Amino acid sequence: MANADCIIIQGSNMAECHPVGFQWVSEAKARGARIIHVDPRFTRTTAIADKHVPIRAGSDIVLLGALINRVLHDGTYFDEYVRAYTNATNLISDNYQDTEDLGGLFSGYDPETNSYDNSTWSYQTDEAGAPVTDPSLEDPRTVFQILKRHYARYTPEMVADNCGIKPADFDYLVESITQNSGRERTTCFAYAVGWTQHSLGAQFIRTASILQLLLGNMGRPGGGIMALRGHATIQGSTDIPTLFNLLPGYLPMPSAGAHDRFDDYVASVGTPETHKGFWSNGRSYAVNLLKAWWGDAATPENDFAYHYVPRINGAHGTYQTQVRMLNDGVDGYFLLGQNPAVGSANGRMQRMAMSHLKWMVVRDFSLIESATWWKNGPEIATGELKTEDIETEMFFMPAANHTEKAGTFTQTQRLVQWRHKAVNPPGDAQSELDFFFELGQRVREKLKHSEDPRDRPLLDLTWDYPVDEEGEVEPESVLAEINGYYVGGEKDGQPLDNFNQMTDDGTTAGGCWIYAGIYAGGENMAARRKPRSEQDETAAEWAWAWPANRRILYNRASAAPDGTPWSERKKFVWWDAEAGKWTGKDVPDFPVDRAPQARSDKAYGGTANLDGDDPFIMQADGKGWLFAPSGMVDGPLPTHYEPQESTVANPLYDQQNSPTRRVMRREDNLSAPGAGFPGSEVYPYVFTTYRLTEHHTAGGMSRWLPYLSELQPEMFCEISPELAAEVGLEPYGWATLVSPRAAIEARVLVTRRMNPLTIGGKTVHQIGLPYHWGVGGTAAVVEGDSANDLLGVTMDPNVFIQNSKYVAGTIMPGRRPRGPELVDFVEKYQREAGLSPESGNQLITASDENVERSAAADSPAHQGGHPHRGGDSAVGVSPGKTLGAEAGEEAESTTDGSGGTGSTDGSADGSGGTASADDRSGRVDLRPAEANRKPAEARDEPSETADANRAVDGDPTDGDPDRGYIGEDADAAETGRLGEDDGPRVDNGNSSEGEED
C-alpha cells in the first residue's frame, strides 16, 4: 500500500481496526498519495484521509458502478491493459439477458428455487470450443459493450440520490482514481467487513475488481484490492480451512450426486481439458491431500481412498447448523476460540440453539459468554431458559495461548509466520494441537476392534505425529506434512520444494498444495526472521508467503504485454529477453520461461498452453474477468439491490432486494417489512455495527483485560446531533435500541461523526454500534449489551455471510426493560409493525413477465458450439449454479472470503471472479451449464423457509465459502472475499499492509 498513489478505503475503518497496518497508508500519504475514505461514519481513518465521502450503508454498488460508467464513458480506462489482460473482448452468448433487459433479473432465474441457471452467461465459442473474441470491442455482445450498457444508468445523480454523496465529492473520486492509474501510477482499494457483511457482499468486491481491472491496477505495486481481515490467522483458517465447503488449498468438499466418483470430483476442481491455468493440475492437488491423510490406504486402485471423504449436499454453514441445533439435529458442538453467543448475528438464536445440544466443548482462556449462557445468559434473565431445565453438558477446556505453543499464523496478505514457544501452558491448559491429537488417539483406540466400514477412515488415518519430551506434538512435523513429501523411491520422506513437484500417482503426498515450499529443503521457511534493515522492500526473507513466497499475485500484469515494465516508476516483474526468463523484485507469478510472445493454438490444455500475455494464471482462461460467466451465483455482473430491511426504494428496478439472497423465515429471525410496506415506519433508522481499536471482536481476548477495558469500558451508540434532537437523547445518557429481533441498551454518544443523509428526498439517520460487549461471562472486567443481538440472519448467496451492516431499528431514551418485560417490549414493536416470518423476505418483486422471460432464456449449448470450460469452483453448491462454484470468501479473504472473506475464489474477482470467499483461485466453472448443473433432485428448494427446514434436514443446498476470503490478495486480481471476520474478509495480497513495504 505504501507504493500506491491513491488509496480508497471503503467498507473498512483501517486506522481503528488495523492500526499498525495503517502505518503503510500513512507512509503512502507521506510519499504523496491521496487517501480517500468512503464510509457512513467519520472515523479515525477519516481523520488521516484527504477526503471523507459519507455514504449510505449498502449502496456501494451504486457508487462503484457509477465510477465504472464514468471511466468507460470518458475513455479513461487503461486501454492496453484491458484489451490484453481481461475478458473485455470475449463475446457472451446471444441468449444472455441483462438486468437492464429484465427489470432487475439476469437470464436464467428459476422462481422455484430462487437461484440462477448460469448457462446463458457463458462465452460464445467456435467449433473447436475456443472462446470467440472481437479485438475491436465493438460487437454488442462483447463483455466491454455489455458492461457499458449494464452501468449506463449509474449516474452521478443516482449516486447523489441513493448514496447521499454530493456531485462534487463524486467528481473528486473520479478524478482521483483516473489520474492515479495507468502506466505511471496505481490506485489501491482496501476493504473489510464493511463490504463482506451484506447480502451483496461478494458483489461489492466484484465491482471494485471490475473497476481495478479497467484501470489496470491488478497485479501491480501499489494496486489491488486489499482485504483487511480481522483475526490472527483467519486467512490461514481459510487456506487450511475449518470451513464446511472446503478442503485444504481451496479444494472443494465433494458434493453428493455431483462428485460421487473421483473423476467427477477432479473435473470440478480443474483438468487440462477445462483449464490452462494452474487449476488444471487439480487431480494432483487432490491426490496429494488424500495420500497425506490416508497414507498406505490411499492407492491408485481405490482412487486414493476418495470414498473416505464425507459429502456435502447444500449449505452446512454456521447459521444453517444453528437451525439444525434448534431442531435437535446436532448432539455436540466444539468452540475453538470463538464466542458466537456475542459474536454471531442474532445472538438469542445462537444461545437458544446451544440449549438444544447434548454436550458442548468450549476451548478458550476464560469463561466467555458462550461458556456461561446456561447460567448467566440473557435468556436466563428473561426467564426464557431455566438453568435447572437445561440438559446440555458443558466442558470448559482451558486453552494454551500464543506464547505457550509454537506454530504458524497466516496474516492478511498470505504471509505465514512461525511463532516460537516461550513458556509451557499453565495448569490443565493445552494447545488445540495436543487436544485434537489426543482426542484422535482416544477415538481410534476405542474403535480399534471395529469392523464397521464407516470407522475405516478414522483407523486408516495417518496419525503418528512425534511428541517432544513434554509429551506435546511437534508442530513442525505437522507443518512438514502440510508442505508435502516424497513417498517411496530414493527421496522417500524428503520434503517437496514446491507444488510443481506434486504428482498424481501417489509418489508424493502433501496436505495443502498452496503451502508446498514452506518446508523446502527441510527448513522451516515461516520461521525466517531476517531483519528488514538487511533486505529490500519486498522483504522476501521474512517468513514465507503462499504460494511460492510470492508477495504480489498475478504480478506478470505489472509488465506490459511485451514483457517490459509499464513504467520505470512501477517496475516490478519483467521479461529478461537475454536470459529468457521473467525476473524482478518478486517471485514471478507466471511460468518463468514463458516468453511474452508465446502463443498456444489451444484454448485450454493445461499450463503449457498459457499464452505469454495471460497473467491471471488461476483463471481457466488466464484473463481477468470483467464479466464472470460462472463463479458468482447472483449474477455475472454486480447489480445494485437494496439491503434487506431497507426503507429506500431501489432506484433501478422493481426488483427491490437481491432475488437470490438467502433468507431465514422464522419467528425468531423476523425482518422489518422494507420500503413501501406498512410497518416499516416502526423501524425507521439504520444500525450499522463496527469495531474499536481497544477491543477484539466478541471481547474474549479484550474484555477480560484491565488496560483495554479501562480504555473502552461501556457499550455505546454513535448518533448525530440531529437525531439526538429528533428523539430526545441526552449525551452520555442511556438509549434503548430496538430491532425486529431484540432490544439492547447503550450509552449515547452524540457526535458530528454521524451525519444524516438525504436519500430520495427523505432524511436517513444511521446509528453506529460497536459490537464487543456481552453479558454473563465470568470475571470479565466489563460487560454490556451485545449489538449482534439486534441483527437478523440474511445471507449473501455466494458465501453465506450475514448482513451486519444494515439493520432496521428504532431508538429511544432510557434503559431497556428487565426480565420477562424485555420480551414483551420487543414483541410490542413486532406487533405494531405487523411482522410475520414473511415480512421483508419476499424474494421476487420484479414483474411476472420479466420473471417468465428470465426463466425461459435458452442455454447457449443449444446453439451449437462448445462452450468454454473450466473447473467449477465448487464451493458453492447452489442450485442451478454450477456445481460448485464457490467463489470466494472473506475472505474474508477473501474475504474474502473471507473470506474472503473469500473468493473463488476468492478471487474473483479479480479476475473476475467471484468474490467469494474462498477460493482464491479463481477456480470457476466455465463449462456449459448442462455439464455442471446439479441433478434435478439435488436442487434447492424454493423458499427460505425451505432453506431453514432443509438445514434442519441436513440438506440445504447451498454453499458458500466464506470467505473467502479468500483471502488473497486482493491485489491480485482475485480477491476473494473473504470473509472476514469480523472482519473482513479476504485479503489481499498485495500490498498488504506492510508487506510491501
Next chain:
Amino acid sequence: MARFSFLEWPVLRQFRTSDTSGRGESVTSQKTRDTTARTSTADKVVQSVCPYCAVGCGQKVFVKDDKVVQIEGDPDSPISRGRLCPKGAASEQLVNSKGRVTDVLYRAPKAKDWQKLDLNTAIDMIADRFIEARRNHWEDFDDKGHPLRRTMGIASLGGATIDNEENYLAKKLYTAAGAIQIENQARI
C-alpha cells in the same frame, strides 16, 4: 530524609548536570535509578506474532523464570517495524490475565454450577460422546442413493485464532470422522 538543600533545587540540578532539557539525570529519583527494565533482566527473548488482528505484527516475548514478563513490538519485522496497537501492547496482560481459567470445568445436565474435572477424564468423556454423536446422526446415503458417509451430530466453530497446524489436525480428524459442519469466523 535529607535536609533540603538549594543545590537540589531542580533548576540548579538541571544546570549542574548539563541536562538542559530537564529530561535526563536531573529529574530522576533514586527509585528510578534503582529500577531495571524487565526486558533487560529476562532469561530469554522469543520471537512471536501478535494474536489479535490479521496484520501479523512481530512480537518479542520476554521470559524470566519460565514466566512471560513483557511483550513488545519487534523492530525487525518488515510488517510492523516494532509497533503494536493497544491490544498488541496489552498482550502480556492477556497471557497473565487474572480472569484466565486453567482448570478443566464440567457442568452436568441440569446442574447449577461447574465442577472441576481431571483433564484425562474430560478428554475420555469427550471421546465417548464424539463417537456416540457420530453414530446417532450418521448418514450413509441421501434419498437418491448417492453416498454421503457423514455425520450431522457434530459441529465445530472456530479456527481463526488458532494455528494453521491446529486447523489442519482438526479438519483432518473431523473429516475422517465424517463430521462436516465445521466452521470458523471467516463465515462471519
